[in-house]
Amino acid sequence: MRLAVTGSSGKLGRSVVAGLREAGHEVHGFDxxxxxxxxxxxxxxxxxxxxVDAIMGVDDRHSGFDAVVHLAAVPAPGLRPDAATFHNNMLATYNVFQACRRAGIRRIVYASSETVLGLPFDQDPPYIPVDEQYDARPESTYxxxxxxxxxxxxxxTRWDPALSxxxxxxSNVMDPExxxxxxxxxxxxxxxxxxxWGYIDGRDGAQAVLxxxxxxxxxxxxxxxxxxxxxxxxxxxSLAAEVFPGVEVTKDVGEHETLLSIDKARKVLGFSPRHSWRDAVGD
Structure with a gap:
């Protein structure tokens, strides 16, 4: 596919561009x-x-895209004033979604955030591991x-059922270093x-996008x-029992198993993380 990746110069964006190119796709970075x-x-x-202009075509660079990966944003709370974060991130995402619709692009993958789960969990999560089933709990403008x-x-997608x-x-994106x-x-x-206690290796972030x-x-x-x-x-x-003693743990979790449930991504998308910090540092 010919793909546009917004936020291509960011920490996750660099890994995604590299991963998509390695998979054989033609990737154009927007930032x-x-x-x-x-x-x-x-x-x-x-x-x-x-x-709109960039997505439709740029001189001899390209004449449109098969799909768009939207990662660009002020990437965390507290980096800019709240109103500036809201204005930049909300408007940029609307513009990308709308431009894709106008251009007839029917596949968009974009970066949401673990923060909607209730981070920093000053209020206990409803259960552990957390998943996509409970209502969002945003605790910051970001x-x-x-x-x-x-x-x-x-x-x-309600307006256009053919749109994905x-x-x-x-989760918190990490590089090997x-x-x-x-x-x-x-x-x-x-x-x-x-x-x-979650994280995501940038290379596995790229795999999830793919x-x-x-x-x-x-x-x-x-x-x-x-x-x-x-x-x-x-x-x-033991971490859940010590730090969140009143929260139900809904399954038997493995020794170091993530408490940010990736079961849905595994089942529907075929996502399977391959990288662990333990491979680089050791127990």
Whole structure:
């Protein structure tokens, strides 16, 4: 496929571009800043006219896309003022969704966030492992936008049943060079309590995007995307019992099994994380 990846210069974006190209796809990167080169376009996604123009075609670079992967955003709470985060992220996502509809592109995969699950879990989750079945609990402007983007996607796919929009609720993205710090988390289980000790290797994030492009059905759906394990050497069951003693654990969890359930992504998309920090650092 010929694909556009917004946010191509970001931490996840770099892994996704590399993974999609390795899989044989023609990838064009869209971002505000990035290294000039083949397939890269500098673009302000809050400008709807520029987004439509870029998706429809750019001189001799391309004449349209088969699908769009939308990762561009202010990537976390607290990096910009709340209103600026809302304005940038909400408008950029609307512009990408709408431009794809106008261009006749029927497959969109985009980055939602684990934050909609209730991070930093100052209020206990309803159960553990958390999954996609309970209502969103945004606790920041950044997370609020991610929730509203999902609601917008529901309506876009209602208007156009042939449209497929897949929201990937990515956990905290990590590169191999980040793993050296992981053993230090064991000193205090509260250090990473904020996302139930989860993470996702960027290469597995790319795999999730690829599987969604290949396998996501028409309509809208959301999937948690996390590594198969936690960031901790302690058992997952002991962490849940100590930090969330009043929360029901709904299944027998493996020794280091993720408490961000990826069962749905495994079953529907065929997602199967291959990378663990333990391979780089060891127990």
């Amino acid at each position: 505000l800043h990035g290294e000039r080169g083949p397939g890269f376009l500098s673009i302000d996604l809050t400008n709807y006219g520029d987004v 997370s609020l936008v991610k929730h509203l983007e999902e609601q917008m996607a529901i309506q876009f 929009i897949t929201a990937l609720r990515f 980040d793993y050296a710090d992981f053993p230090s988390f064991d000193a205090d289980p509260l250090l990473r309590k904020w996302n139930l 599987r969604a492009l290949e396998n996501a059905p028409n309509g809208f759906d959301r999937y948690i995307i996390a590594a198969a394990d936690t960031v901790m050497n302690r058992s997952s069951a």
